[in-house]
Amino acid sequence: MLTLVRGRQSHFDHLIAGLRAQVAFPEELIVAHMQDEPPAVPKDMPFAVRMVHVPGERLPLAKARNAAAQLASGEVLALLDVDCIPGPHFVRRASEVVAETEMGVFLPEVGYLPARREGWMNSATGMPDFGLIARSSQRHPAKPDLAGVSVARISGHRELWGLAFILHRQTWASVGGMDEHYIGYGGEETDFAQRLKQAGSGLFWLGGTVCYHQHHRVHVPPLQHFDAILENARRYRRKWGDWCMTYWLDQFEEMGLVTRNSIALTKVRAPTEDEIAQSLQGDDVRFS
Template identity: 45%
Template sequence: MTPTTAVVTLSDDSRLPHVRNQIAALRRWAPGVTHYRADLGTERNLARARNAAADAAVGDGADLLIFLDADCIPGPTLVPAYRSALEREPEAIHCGPVTYLRQGALEPADPLGGLTALTDPHPARPNPRPGVLQEADAGQFNLFWSLSFAVHARTWRGGPRFDESYEGYGGEDTDFAWLQRRAGRRMFWVGGAHAYHQWHRVSSPPVEHLDDILANATRFHARWGSWPMLGWLREFEELGLVRFQDGRWRRASAPAP
C-alpha cells in the first residue's frame, strides 16, 4: 500500500494567497496528498500550531509528514524526493533546498508555469544532487529550517516535537533540531526536494518581533547554554534596541538589575 502523505502548514489570513499557490502546486504535481493548515489566530504560537496540525494529520492516518511554510510552493519533485528519503531513512529528519523568489518572479496568470526555471537554492544550506541524501554533521543541526522538512509519522509520534513554551516568533525551530540531535536522530539534506519561498515584505532585522526574539533566545539559552539568533540580536544592538549585560540580552531601555 502506498503511504499516505500529508503537507502541514500554518498561517494567518495575510498568507492565504500564498497558501493557495501551495495547494495548487500539490494538486498539479502531487494529487492525493492531503493538506493540513493550522490558523495562527491571535495566539501566534508557531510550535503549538505545527504540533496540532501534524497530530491531526497523523490521527487521520497520514504515514509521512511534510512541513512547509505557508509561503513555500512545493516544486514538482519535492513530494517524491521526500517520500524516497523517508523510505530509505524512516527514522531521520529530512530537509530540502529552498529558493527565495524575488518580487514579481511569478507570473500572475500561471504562478507555477515557470517555477522550476527559477531554481536557485539559498547558499547557506547544502543542495545535493537529485536523489542524493547527504547526512548532516552535528554542527549542521544549526542550519535546520522549519519552512521545509519531512518526518515519518512513527518518528513524529516518538518525539521530540516542537516545544510549545516558545511563544511568538523565533528560536523554536533551532530548539526542535537540537532536541532531535540530543535524542539521537539523524538529519539528511535531500537532493531534489525543492521548495520555492514566495516573496513578501519583511523587515531586517525583524524589529516587530523584538520581544518574542528576546524571550525565546533567553529560553533557548536556559536549556542549551548558547544563544540562538545572534545575527539578529547583534543587529538589534547596533540599532540601540538591546544590550548584552550580566550574561543576558535585554531591551536597551530596561533598567539594570
C-alpha cells in the first residue's frame, strides 16, 4: 500500500483504520509525506509502516509517488489517496488481480462520502462503520456500476486517476514511474497513462471492492492550482501533441483567464482572490 500525505491527519487516521479492518492485511504501508513531520501512526499496527519525506512547497505529487514506489518491498503496488477509506476486501482483491494479470493496471470502484464532522468510525470497535459508509456513499455519475463485475477492460487510458489504482511493480518499472517534471497539481497521471498504453499495459475496472472517498471541500474550477495546471498542460502538449485537463482549461477560458487553440495556451490574467474564494464549493458538493 502506498499513500501521499500533506496535512489531513483525520483522513489519514481513517485510511489507517480501513487497512486495519482488511480481511487480509497489506505487507506494509509506505507513506510519502510532503510535510516536515510525518503523520501520527498508532503504535500497535499489525503491519509495517514506513515513511519517506518528499519536500517541496508546490505539491511534488509525481516525485512523491516515485519515492513511495521505490521504498516499497512488495510486488503489488496499490496506490490510494490519503482521503480514501479502503473497503475491507481492497487488499485481497489487489493481490488476486495482479497475480492474474501482471501487466494490467486496475481501478477500483470509488464511493463518495458526504461531509460528516464526526467521521466514519464505530466508537465501540474503533474500526470504520462500513455499513454506514456504504449506505452514505455515492458512485460518481460518470463512472460505471461495478456490482457483479470482477474485471472489465477500459477502452481509454485517460480513465486512469491517481485516487486509487493497482499494478505490479514491474509494470511501474517498465515505464520508469511518473515523470517528475510535472510539479504541482495535474497532468502527471495522464502522462503516466499514456506511457502505460505505449508499453502495452491494459487498463481495467476492478470489482469486488470499493474505496470510499472522504469528503473535503473542493474548488470548481481549481483556481488555487491555476499556474500549475497551465504549466503542466503545456508540458503534456509538448510531449504528446494534445491537451490534457481540458475540462479545467475550458472553464478557465470561459472565465477569460486563458485563450487556447490546438497548439498554444496563453495566460490572459490570473484569477483574483475573490474568484478563487468563490470557486470553493460547499459541503453538499461531493464531486469536482
